[in-house]
Amino acid sequence: MSRIAPGRDGIPDETHVERTTWWRPLLITVLVLVLVGIAPFLVDAVGLGYLQRSLTRVVILGLAAVALDFIVGYGGLVSLGHAMFLALGSYTTGVLLVHLSRGEGLATGQALIAWPLSMLVGALFGLGFGVLALRTRGVYFIMVTLAFNQMMFFLFNTLEPYGGDDGVRLPERSRLGPLSLEADLTFFYVCFTLLVLTVIVFNILIRSPFGWVVRGARDNELRMKAIGARTPRYQLAAFAISASFASLAGALAVNESQFLSPDISHWTQSGELLVMIIVGGMGSLIGGVIGAGVLLVLEELAIDFTNNWQFFVGIGLILIVLVARRGVAGLLLGRHRNV
Amino acid sequence: MSDGVSLEARGLDKHFGNLHVTRSLDLGVSTGRIHALIGPNGAGKTTALSQMSGELRSDAGTVHLDGVDITDIDLPGRVDLGVCRSYQTSSPFPDFTVGENVALALLAAEEKRFRFFTRASADTGRRHRAEELLHDVGLDVDASTPVTALDHGTTRQLEIAMVLATGPSILLLDEPMAGLAPGEVAMLADLLRRLREKHGILLVEHDMDVVFSIADEITVLADGAVIATGTPTEIREDGNVQALYLRDER
């Protein structure tokens, strides 16, 4: 607590919070998920079928953004290192697939093994990096998570057996039990199901006693300690859980692209996840999905018009930060956070 | 909360850089007593309170709870042992309702392992306990009121309810009356008198009328050191204290 530099972290400025009816956030969440669920058919119907693969990416990165929103929006811990957890999931699942294609022993294409294993790896690294990063708070925490992200980026780049900085193609996707995921639509709905489960899990978490302490520590960590909560333990657990789900997203992402590459751990990917939760509305969980949707679909549509998409994203983001901080979900929900 | 719990500090010292904020302070409080800590601004009162609560590590000195050395136990650890502090500025959790704030304090203090999958607000036992505590401190508003809708006076009451929710035997209160209207001060003073029956209270307070009317013992700090300690009558007649307050009229 005492060692942090000027602490003005995390908390948005809205001083007065209007309570709307409890069902409204729930309704928005369900509506957004339903919309995402039928989106493959919608885009097809309006002749934008080529967007289908982008929709899978929306679901996958949306899942990661929901996990990130849990510690940023509800925990007040701004992690600029979540891309490394994506990558850890990608490499866990991807490495197993690479060895499978080389016909080697312990390798497996079974998602029921590879994906939970990816989550476990993410959680363990989350614990390790979390212990260190949580020695600090505020602006230091941002810098430390970013530094770890870069360290992992370098390490992934030197993994020569897996293509080093070039990466390596995966000849096939994981199998989910007996189910083949080679068909894009099947794979979409598997990812979608996992997204729905993730949204449910985090919605339960933020309402649990555990979640209350995490949220309390966001608003005033010292006060939380003064009423008896050992907040660092809670924050560490929250960080590891978030990391674990980010790694699940990574495991899905490598299946989507069928290409194992260190690029997924590039620090700008961490930044883009943060951008997604801001665009969608921080501290609303479902906002992460909205943000991923807005960003990725707009990008896909913009490619026809400009090569300089990032430039315009940057300008839009500045406007959002300076003017419309509450994001899309904030506008839909009519207030800042749901309880 | 058996009778005769006592918190004793010996020789507390704290430096902030070159600033010597507390100098070999001896302070103690036990169940059934209100010990007021007074002194001009910057005398080190809040620092002393932070050292007793475990929030600040002392450069020197010890803190004992019922004869057990708790010097190395941190803030949440001391809350577990029944020592809980409040803050000069109100800081309820803005994201929660009045009732939820107290419930949060209840669960923060009781929670010994993580519970991920129960609804915090579904625990009716805890909810009733929270409502009882609100009633105990005389805060009779709907528990589902957002804390942001409370005025300053009722927020101060809520703060006391949150402290009580941790099940403390010793209360360390940092200016609980700051900014209250006279009627509210009287009410809070009554509350402290009632709490004294089962708790020991170390009270940092600027309102001298209150201090002299409710305290059993008063310690006067100046420049981080104790210049007098005794009953209200003794303090009132102490030459050093008079000199100090004439010098620093407030």
Next chain:
Amino acid sequence: MELFLEQTLNGLQAGFTLLMISAGLTLIFGMMGVLNLAHGSLFMVGAFVAADVGARTGRFELALLAGVLGAALAGVLMEVLVIRFLYRRDHLDQVLATFALVLIANQGVQMVWGIRPRTVSRPGWLEGSLTVLPGLQYPIYRLAIIGAGIVALLVLWLLIEKTRVGMWIRAGNTNRELLGALGVNVTVLYTVVFAMGAGLAGFAGVVAAPYLTVESGMGDNFLILSFVVIVIGGIGSIKGAVVASLIVGLAETYAHTYLPGLIGELTDPSSAAAIGSSLASASIFLVMVVVLLVRPQGLYGATTTT
């Protein structure tokens, strides 16, 4: 022994380059409380402008001047258009808005100068090597970078410690209201300090450019390394930035030189090179980890008291 000396000089050169970036970053944070992710972009802008002017004129001195001014100008634009509105915002807003600036800058340099990487050549009069010690030849240009780093540092120190503006900067570190009360135009002062930090980053970009490829995103890694420097040194502390920059510069250089060899004695040489370079890249982060464990506020970070 010669190898060690040579690597020490290389480490110092890397350290001073890093210092020119992190000094501005930490100064700006200490004074204005803004975490600027786009500080590395200013380094990049300096290099790009220098590459352009260098290619047109063939004169390194002009390229250097243009690079510094270009970065400073970019800094002023940044401050006036965006950063200025972030002083009272929380860190998350600062991260997002300045991340947006990174995206804009990385794309912007491509829009202006194309996607083809560029180069900056060393000035002719700094070509060649100097016999530093009997048996040790060392490139003059690298020595010049070390020299420039020392000079920049001295100028910065004199400015902060001995001038009126420096007094304001030091006052602003602790109390911005006080500055206003003194009649200082805080808005202008912040812009000026920001421009100075930007110019310094641009300077670093130009002098380091001959050893780098001038391309979009080239500043990102330097930005992250200067964050490591700041975490190690303690935020807002110039002294911390100096010590930590040199530690990081030396640690990285030594690790890249000696680790592969050390590992090679333990395993077979082919994998040693790969493992060694991985570990070398990780080495500076390990320094950071040690600092986090032992002294999380950084070597020269203040222990605040709340």
